[in-house]
Amino acid sequence: MADIAPSPLRLGRDRERADLVLLDVNMPGMNGLEVLKHISDQYPDVPVIMVTALTDDVAVSAAMRDGAYAWLGKPFDINELGHVVDAALNRRPYRTR
Template identity: 35%
Template sequence: MSKLLIVDDEESICWGLSQLGESLGHQVRMASSAEQALKFAEEDRPDVVVMDVRLPGMDGLTAMEGLYDRIGSVPVIVITAYGDLQTAVEAVRKGAFDYIVKPFDLNQMERVLEKAIDESQRDELTPGEPRQVDGLVGSTPEMQNVFKSIALVAGSEASVLLSGESGTGKELAAQAIHRFSDRSAGPFVAVNIASLSEGLAESELFGHAQGAFTSAESARVGFLEQADQGTLFLDEV
């Protein structure tokens, strides 16, 4: 049996989630504000926290940081009626285990809860660092998954492959990853690979010195060097 802390100022949400938690065999405690939740957490450390973003007084994302300061790492499932990229990235960067957009399906919540409980038992959580974000919008489950993926990969130094049909916003996603990364102060350089001729592609990408070939009357800085300390987006690969 695990201890769940449900934090929401809507009684119906608290009641529904408490019924779900108890039906799964867990001990549930409810709080109607972030301040009350922090008090309850210190009194009796929860294994998993389910917290709304918009709360009276302190908001849920700020409360997450307070939880980590007081009781250490704990899986926090964020619930929100505002399924935008800013909320997604802030939640993930501040260490949220997952986030779910209202109205949500209890079957979905059950799956996420059980994963969070498994995670708490492994005790492998490390809260992320906060970022300020803006950008893409969307409320469908598919877009929420895109937002979470952007938040997760933005902190990585790995190369990222963005796939999708033409016009689905791959460059927007690339720009978002750049904005939320540690390279955000550097340049974002977008290159349409399809527009480069085969003979000049190497020179365009890597640059050349003056006199490197017959028509090289002056040195050229390639796209890779232009993107130094920033992000290079190769489109139409």
């Protein structure tokens, strides 16, 4: 994962658009939940997977309401991440295991 604080806000400005976004809630200089709202509003066809150590049910509910495709808690199983990414890219519903 890269430290890309300003770039989530430029998703559609580059020549190529992102197929998927992995987004942490806590990032330097920005709040991932606010970035999620922006991405969901501006790019509703781009699935956003929240990856975070937070287990706050209110934050999880808010993220899902605001357009997150899935929420994975850290530490996460790399195989589960693979399953959720595959499901998101193939536009299938994902259910946490």
